[in-house]
Each structure stands twice: as structure tokens, then as C-alpha cells.
Amino acid sequence: MRAIITVVGRDMVGILAKVAGECAKVNANVIEVNQSVLQDMFAMIMLIDISALSCKLGDFGETMDAVGSEMGLKIHVMHEDLFNSMHRV
Amino acid sequence: MLNTKDILETITMIQEENLDIRTITMGISLLDCADSDIHASCRKIYEKITRCAKNLVSVGCEIEREYGIPIINKRISVTPISLLCGVSGGDPVEYAKVLDKASKAVGVNFIGGFSALVQKGFAAGDRELIESIPEALAVTDQVCSSVNIGSTKAGINMDAVAMMGRAVKKAAELTADRDCIGAAKLVVFCNAVEDNPFMAGAFHGVGEPDCVIHVGVSGPGVVRAALAKAGDIPLNEVADLIKRTAFKITRMGQLVGAEASRRLGVPFGIVDLSLAPTPAIGDSVAHILEEIGLEQCGAPGTTAALAMLNDAVKKGGVMASSTVGGLSGAFIPVTEDAGMIDAARAGTLSIEKLEAMTAVCSVGLDMIVIPGDTSAETIAAIIADEAAIGMVNQKTTAARLIPAIGKKLGEELSFGGLLGSGPVMKVGSMSPARMIGRGGHIPAPMHSLKN
Structure with missing residues (x-):
């Protein structure tokens, strides 16, 4: 099972480190990272493996939402199935 | 990995364009709760609803958090209560009270099925139920009522239409101190469907399984945004774009429905391919x-x-779901749609235009505020007009009219929440009283004989 984390907001030092750190805390393995910085806007999409997640995905989503608010970023954690069903026939 | 563009598109749809699952509705059959003693019947109903729907809200919230997709409403539909009334006799309001209590106990926000199907005539329990509707809606908060008064196969039961004209008016009068909310929870149908997940018209048909999960999707904002980005393209391309967008929206509904069904251990019923607006900005079919x-x-x-x-919504949606059903189409409830409210206020949108629109879209004259002094006969005649459109076109039509007691043209009613608010609209002043007074039955049209 996999999930997708999206991070959007103003670029600053330590975004990737912070998000990856939170993933490690709940035993989520980062599979792929795709990030871009356009002027000072930061956008990152991270694919993580949640098969061995140590908490519920919903709880992790709430933690990340709070982390995002602290850093002034928008962070969403969503199950990969949603994207697969919407964009693949 | 998934395409970045696709991922961002989904996020934008949910965060900015109000894409959501409008409702997960659990249909529960109450046929096995029927008892000749009304108190025993009510006790069984409470027990069955609280048992079947115990985890409905928590599972809905769980899916919402995991998939990051808002699920706005969790609801319940039940077997038409007139069937239970027919067995038990007694005051049907007792049933409304127990439904209200059970729905509050499991935490859903509406329960539908205080209903009767009388398209061809009245059976035991039907008249009693219809007569009790105004009181039942006044003394409960979450119970929704619907009555099917016509169908393509059966024609229109004009005695029932006359009764419903009076019921709509009385439902508004009894709740005049609460913006006539009673009438907003009452729908009169022609060709009602048995697996509709949307309120106020949801009930659990007798042909349905014991317990089932239906899903209603939404997303007018997503369709509007897609069209805005596309610019001035020809209409066939507009239709194609709507189809593609509807496909994505419906796939999401299918996923959530299948997941809810798996987690609750209840069979998956249908996805209702509807564009359901809300009064929120950017969530309007009119726009x-x-x-x-x-x-x-x-x-x-x-x-x-x-x-x-x-048409495009249906074509796009039908391939995205394993089972499509319910009402499936675009809804045009006036008070629940920001663009419709504006158009009604400006006088651009009239009841007559809305009537024409109902011939080509899902359902009918929905959430329309009319002057409080409109006679019961006039309300009945509007219902009959709407039912005739449904009967002849072999589609579902409905009327949910709200007489604004004590208010006149230009004044407004405000229900709050998803039901919204809207201005009193003009109703024709000529009287249909003699026609409605005739009673009887409008025979089924020629093309009902298909066999």
C-alpha cells in the first residue's frame, strides 16, 4: 500500500528534511520524491510505502497537516488508490 | 510514479473546486420489523437501524481521513413506512419519532423513508401516512418524507396529488416559526427510484437487499473550472470535456463506495451520477x-x-462505475445553488423556466419557495404538471415546494446549511381548483404499453 504526500508553499530551509523525518517516525518508507521550486514557491510530491506504517494513515495525515500549518505550508497525505482510480482506466 | 499533473489536478479539485462525496447512504430494509403491535414494530426498527448503521459514521470519517476526500453526509434510507403502517395500524407519527431517535443515535444527519407509493391507488396505511406527514415532519428533525403519486406505467393518482397539495401547505404551516422547514423535507415524486441516496427523496425500495450502501457524488465546481480553463471551444468539445470530468468524479465515488461497503461488510449498491450543488460559492450547477x-x-x-x-455527465459517469443508479443527472435545487438563487432574485429564473429545465435533467422543481398564500389546489396542480412531465418522458420528476407562510414576493426564507436560502418566486394566479377537485386518475400514456 502506498500514499502520496504533497507539499506546497514558500520555499525555506529544511522542508524535505522535516517531511522525511516525520515519515521515518511512523515507519513510512520514502520511495520517490519529485520536487520543484518556481521563483520562491516550493512544490513537492512524495510517494511513500505505508505497508508497515506504525499508526493509522488518517492519524499520520493529521500530524502532517499540523506540521504544514506550523511551517506555513499546505501538506496533504492521501492514499494512492484515489489517484489511480481517477486517472487510470 | 503517477503523473505530477494528475496529482495536482486531484488536489486542486478537492481543495479549491469543492469536489466531494456528497453522501454515503445506507439502505436498510425494515420489512422484517413489521408487527401487528406498533410499539413492538417501533422497538424492532430502533434495534435494526442502530445495529446495521452502528459503524456507518465512523467508517465514513475513517475513509475521509485516509483518502483525503471529504464525505459531506452520512445518511440512512429505509423501507417506505406506509408498508409497516399497513400491518400495525396506529399513529404513523410514532414511526417518525423512532426513525428520528435511531438516526440521532447513530449520528447520521438525515433519514429518509417516511414514504408511501400510491401511483395507482391507496393500500392499507397509505392514507394514514400521508395525512400524518405534516405533523411527523414538524415533531422530528432528521426525518425526510416522500410520496410517489405517479409513474409512466400507472399514470397519475390525482386524489393523491390533491392530498399532497394540502400536505405540503400544512407541513409549511406547522413549521412556520422555523422558516417552513417541514416542506423542505417533503418530496412528491413521479417515477420514484428505489435506490436513491439523496435526500429528501431517499427510501429503500422493496426490491432492494436487506442492507446496502449507495454513494452520491458531487462536483459542479470541478466541471465549471474545467470549462473555464478550456476557453471558447465548440459545444461538442464542451460535452466531451464534461464527460471526461464526470468520469474522474465518478471513479472517486466508486472507490469510496466499494471501500465503505468492504469495511462495513454490506453489499455495494450504486453510484448516483449526480451533479449536486451546494450554496457554497463555486459549487453551483447554474454557474x-x-x-x-x-x-x-x-x-x-x-x-x-x-x-x-x-447527458454528458451520464455518459462520462457510466463507464466509471460498476453499477449506476439512483437519480443520476444534474440537480437544480433553487435554494441550494448560489447561481440559481441569484437568478431567481434577479427575476431571470421563473418557475415556468424551471419546469422546462426539469424535462431534460434529473428530478424536478426542487427547493422552490412560493408565496405563503398559494392555495393547496395550486400547489397540487404544480405537482401534477411536474408529474406529467415525468410520466410522459419516462423519467423521474419531483416537486419540493416550500410555501413561505406569512411571506410575499420578494421576501426570502433561509434554512441554513446545505438547504440554503432563496426568494419567494411568482406563481401563476389563475385557479386550477375545479380540475384538482375532480380527483380520479390520469391514465398511463400509450407508450407505457411496451410489452
Whole structure:
């Protein structure tokens, strides 16, 4: 099972480190990272493996939402199935 | 990995364009709760609803958090209560009270099925139930009622239409101190469907399984945004774009429905391919029509644009779901749609134009506020007109009219929440009383004989 984390907001030092750190805390393995910085806007999409997640995905989503608010970023954690069903026939 | 563009598109749809699952509705059969003693019957109903729907809200919230997709409503539909009334006799309001209590106990926000199906005539329990509707809606908060008074196969039961004219008016009168909310929870149908997940018209048909999960999707904002980005393309391309968008929206509904069904251990029923607006800005069906190129909803061209929209939504959605059902089409509830409210206030949208629109889209004259002094006969006649459109066109039509007691043209009612608010609209002043007074039955049309 996999999930997708999206991070959007103003670029600053330590975004990737912070998000990856939170993933490690709940035993989520980062599979792929795709990030871009356009002027000072930061956008990152991270694919993580949640098969061995140590908490519920919903709880992790709430933690990340709070982390995002602290850093002034928008962070969403969503199950990969949603994207697969919407964009693949 | 998934395409970045696709991922961002989904996030934008949910965060900015109000994409959501409008409702997960659990249909529960109450046939095995029927008892000749009304108190025993009510006790069994409470026990069955609280047992079947115990985890409905928590599972809904769990899916919402994991998939990051808002699920706005969790609801319940039950077997038409007139069937239980027929067995038990007694005061049908008792049933409404127990439904209200059970729905509050499991935490859903509406329960539908205080209903009767009388398209061909009245059976035991039907008249009693219809007569009790105004009181039942006044003394409960979450119970919704619907009555099917006609069908393509059976014609229109005009005695029932006359009764419903009086019931709508009385439901508004008994709740006049609460913006006539009673009438907003009452729908009169022609060709009612048995697996509708949307309120106020949801009930659990007798042909349905014991317990089942239906899903209603939404997303007018997503369709409007897609059209806005596309610019001035020909209408066939507009239709194609709507189809593609509807496909994505429906796939999401299918995923959530299948997941809810798995987690609750209840069979998956249908996805209702509807565009359901809310009063929120950017969640309006009227704004889609305006994006197609009308200065305001209600302008000449509205019916054509709506016909195309409705058809494209179905074509896109049908491939995205394993089982499609319910009402499936674009809804045009006036008080629940920001663009419709504006058009009604401006006088661009009239009841007559809305009537034409109902011939080409899902359902009918929905959430329309009419003057409080409109007679019961006039309300019945509007219901009959709407039912005739459904009967002849072999589609579901409905009327949910709210007489604004003590208010006149230009004044407004405000229900709050998803039910919204809206201005009192003009109703024709000539009387249909003699026709309604005749009673009887309008025979089924020629094309009902298909066998």
C-alpha cells in the first residue's frame, strides 16, 4: 500500500528534511520524491510505502497537516488508490 | 510514479473546486420489523437501524481521513413506512419519532423513508401516512418524507396529488416559526427510484437487499473550472470535456463506495451520477450553465445547455462505475445553488423556466419557495404538471415546494446549511381548483404499453 504526500508553499530551509523525518517516525518508507521550486514557491510530491506504517494513515495525515500549518505550508497525505482510480482506466 | 499533473489536478479539485462525496447512504430494509403491535414494530426498527448503521459514521470519517476526500453526509434510507403502517395500524407519527431517535443515535444527519407509493391507488396505511406527514415532519428533525403519486406505467393518482397539495401547505404551516422547514423535507415524486441516496427523496425500495450502501457524488465546481480553463471551444468539445470530468468524479465515488461497503461488510449498491450543488460559492450547477455561455441561468438557451450537461455527465459517469443508479443527472435545487438563487432574485429564473429545465435533467422543481398564500389546489396542480412531465418522458420528476407562510414576493426564507436560502418566486394566479377537485386518475400514456 502506498500514499502520496504533497507539499506546497514558500520555499525555506529544511522542508524535505522535516517531511522525511516525520515519515521515518511512523515507519513510512520514502520511495520517490519529485520536487520543484518556481521563483520562491516550493512544490513537492512524495510517494511513500505505508505497508508497515506504525499508526493509522488518517492519524499520520493529521500530524502532517499540523506540521504544514506550523511551517506555513499546505501538506496533504492521501492514499494512492484515489489517484489511480481517477486517472487510470 | 503517477503523473505530477494528475496529482495536482486531484488536489486542486478537492481543495479549491469543492469536489466531494456528497453522501454515503445506507439502505436498510425494515420489512422484517413489521408487527401487528406498533410499539413492538417501533422497538424492532430502533434495534435494526442502530445495529446495521452502528459503524456507518465512523467508517465514513475513517475513509475521509485516509483518502483525503471529504464525505459531506452520512445518511440512512429505509423501507417506505406506509408498508409497516399497513400491518400495525396506529399513529404513523410514532414511526417518525423512532426513525428520528435511531438516526440521532447513530449520528447520521438525515433519514429518509417516511414514504408511501400510491401511483395507482391507496393500500392499507397509505392514507394514514400521508395525512400524518405534516405533523411527523414538524415533531422530528432528521426525518425526510416522500410520496410517489405517479409513474409512466400507472399514470397519475390525482386524489393523491390533491392530498399532497394540502400536505405540503400544512407541513409549511406547522413549521412556520422555523422558516417552513417541514416542506423542505417533503418530496412528491413521479417515477420514484428505489435506490436513491439523496435526500429528501431517499427510501429503500422493496426490491432492494436487506442492507446496502449507495454513494452520491458531487462536483459542479470541478466541471465549471474545467470549462473555464478550456476557453471558447465548440459545444461538442464542451460535452466531451464534461464527460471526461464526470468520469474522474465518478471513479472517486466508486472507490469510496466499494471501500465503505468492504469495511462495513454490506453489499455495494450504486453510484448516483449526480451533479449536486451546494450554496457554497463555486459549487453551483447554474454557474456551469453560465460558463457554457449564458449571461445568467434562466436565459434563453438554458434548457439546451442543461440537456447537454445532463447527458454528458451520464455518459462520462457510466463507464466509471460498476453499477449506476439512483437519480443520476444534474440537480437544480433553487435554494441550494448560489447561481440559481441569484437568478431567481434577479427575476431571470421563473418557475415556468424551471419546469422546462426539469424535462431534460434529473428530478424536478426542487427547493422552490412560493408565496405563503398559494392555495393547496395550486400547489397540487404544480405537482401534477411536474408529474406529467415525468410520466410522459419516462423519467423521474419531483416537486419540493416550500410555501413561505406569512411571506410575499420578494421576501426570502433561509434554512441554513446545505438547504440554503432563496426568494419567494411568482406563481401563476389563475385557479386550477375545479380540475384538482375532480380527483380520479390520469391514465398511463400509450407508450407505457411496451410489452
